[in-house]
Amino acid sequence: MGDYFQIIVDRDVTGADATPLAARVVAWLVAEGVIGPERTEPVLGKGPGYPPGPRIREVVDSSGWGEPWQGGPLDVEVTRTMFDAGQWADPASAACPRCERDTEFHDETWEEIPGAWDPFSEAIAGWEEGGEGLVRCAHCDASSPLVDWTGMGGCFSFGNLGFTFWGWPDLTPAFLAEFDRRLGGHRTAFMSGKL
Numbered sequence: 619m620g621d622y623f624q625i626i627v628d629r630d631v632t633g634a635d636a637t638p639l640a641a642r643v644v645a646w647l648v649a650e651g652v653i654g655p656e657r658t659e660p661v662l663g664k665g666p667g668y669p670p671g672p673r674i675r676e677v678v679d680s681s682g683w684g685e686p687w688q689g690g691p692l693d694v695e696v697t698r699t700m701f702d703a704g705q706w707a708d709p710a711s712a713a714c715p716r717c718e719r720d721t722e723f724h725d726e727t728w729e730e731i732p733g734a735w736d737p738f739s740e741a742i743a744g745w746e747e748g749g750e751g752l753v754r755c756a757h758c759d760a761s762s763p764l765v766d767w768t769g770m771g772g773c774f775s776f777g778n779l780g781f782t783f784w785g786w787p788d789l790t791p792a793f794l795a796e797f798d799r800r801l802g803g804h805r806t807a808f809m810s811g812k813l
């Protein structure tokens with residue numbers, strides 16, 4: 619199950635604060651024995667990540683996993699990134715942060731609604747170049763930053779800091795709650811997927 623991954627994204631941290639915040643979270647994970655201190659584990663298509671630590675079992679639910687299992691690396695990304703839940707990530711809709719109404723991307727037969735995704739696609743391109751990535755809501759006409767839209771079904775998330783756990787059993791709710799606290803109360807997103 620090495621291609622299964624879980625991602626925790628910090629949606630609020632600034633580009634300047636991402637690296638020091640990542641360092642604090644890594645120090646906490648190392649101190650807890652959840653990961654090892656040195657980046658020694660290869661990550662697909664990237665530089666090495668942190669190996670799982672001796673106490674990995676305390677933060678995951680491995681009840682459905684055959685023994686023995688071996689967790690993969692933790693990859694820490696500290697640049698502006700559109701995190702996605704894998705190649706099949708295909709959100710049904712997104713919710714406007716102002717009026718909370720949904721913009722649908724597919725009809726009942728899962729056919730793409732022509733043009734529905736265009737404002738998001740344009741905003742993503744702008745956001746990746748360093749802009750705010752404003753998306754105008756077709757219902758209320760308000761323009762809101764991409765990062766404030768919600769409900770993309772756990773398919774996409776946008777932020778300057780993300781932690782990808784490769785090949786770990788499901789992280790426990792207690793661990794995820796503590797992780798959120800370590801991110802200073804920032805808004806976070808959690809996604810899981812497979813490559």
Ligand SMILES: [Zn+2]
Nearest residue numbers: 714717755758
């Ligand atoms: Zn709206």
